[in-house]
Amino acid sequence: MNHALILPILLPLLSGALLLFAARLNLVHQRLLSCLATWASLPLAGYLLWQADSGQLYSYALGDWPAPFGIALLLDRLAALMLLVTALLASVAVFYACRGDDQRGANFHALFQFQLLGINGAFLTADLFNLFVFFEILLIASYALLLHGAGAARVRAGLHYVVLNLLGSSFFLIAVGVLYGICGTLNMADLARQVAQATPDQQPLLAAAGLLLLLVFGLKAAVLPLYFWLPRAYAAASAPVAALFAVMTKVGFYAILRVYTLLFGSAAGALEGLGHAWLWPMALLTLLLAAVGALAARSLGVLLGYLVLVSVGTLLAGLAMGHVEALSASLYYLLHSTWLAGGLFLLADLIARQRGDKAGELQQGPAILQGRLLGGLFFLAAIAVAGLPPFSGFLGKLLLLQATPAAQALWLWPLLLLASLLVLVALSRAGSTLFWRTARDVHGRAEVDGGRTLACVLLLSCSPVLVLLAGPVLAYCEATARQLLDLAPYLALVSGGRT
């Protein structure tokens, strides 16, 4: 058994627990511990990615109980990729937080580590109930992080977020209960086998459970009727938290991808492709309304929140098409959109810190002290996120458009291009307001911090790097998509334990 598999869970768990004990310790030691633990996850994720790239599935049986009976962890290409996305984002976010945002309230670093524990666990688990548990861990950490250094806006946005997610958890449990009641198992690969063998009178119940799961994951991923909490919550959170939250919607996307390729995938018989009829219109409408929302946003934070939603819509469109090319384009776009959204949230904070009381409001304000540097960064990031060449957003969208079959292209092409145009208009309007329509003088308390700028540049530079390394990255994404759609190795994982 490969024990490296459980390290992405153990590492933040232990460092988070240590940080709780070390709450009385001075901040320098807390920061050191938190940074080291987060940065250590980066080579670890790289190692796991290298392992997973062999194409083999690595299963880790906790307590050495064989797969369908014990709780198992599973590492495949997708899980490894998501771990790497999280590790990179978190490494930069924690560095940014160490430049001062962690002082606004107690226990920032412990909460940050627990958040990573929940996210990594959700990516690695092969058990539906454990997915629920890790979801709850990441949620309760995210509630606390969202409210960290609370103000009235954060409490208000936080209340919506908490109540909605608590209700979502209840739905999740109902779905898990129904699935267990019918299939008698919670291991996802084993569930896939049982779903395939379901009798006709069990199928409607299984379909209900599957669609309940879609509802729950849709809430996490923030698709159309369930996204109204997101823009305000992300705009209210502090910058490093918002940057880390860029991966949270992707956890929902990951869960949809996992459940709908494995449980209700090609092996599911009559239930094959369950939910795809819903995913497609939901994805397109999310895309369109999020772009309109971006156009209507009155502050930079809300605008970025809507950009996250645009990326969710794009990703889900790829998922709804469901074939290898579309999925691999979606995965490439996921890398781009997560890192770039994180970078943009950091950049928005850098800008807000030089505008005094105006902060992120899109109104005429004081001139920006580092106008050239931040303006240049904003310009490049806007090009990348709107999907103009030569950056990764262009490549991702192009791949997705090319992968669209003719019948669906009629819908996706105009909508995706229109959404990109609306995003471009929204961003250029925001940019010209922030950098050109300003007063002559800079604000007296404008903050300049080299460390923060460095963190922001690091995340934003992922976009050109993704273009330069497009060949190997795309090859990996395509291998991931192929692995996801070939269910035989997953089902073979549990065939030993059952008769």
Added chain:
Amino acid sequence: MEALYAITLGLLTACGVYLLLRARTFAVVLGLTLISYAVNLFLFAMGRLKSGAAAVIGQSSEYADPLPQALVLTAIVIGFAMTAFVVVLALRSLAEQGNDHVDGEEPRP
């Protein structure tokens, strides 16, 4: 027994949803609690309803499925923690905004 159980769950959920839609933080917390009770009972029933059956093989002629019981225990603990959190958050919201509406402001009449 099944019918009584199902009616109880339905009633609990209906009350929970009604309270949730009241949009006042205290009612919302109560609603969430009722729903989580209903969900816990539902999860428990997924091991099938039996009386007089131990969860250990060999202790009685029939045995109950121990796994849903373990799941319920986990769900109760998590639900308890979440309820505590949302109560504190509701109080904080009341203190910061001066009213108990979930939107932080009274709806316009």
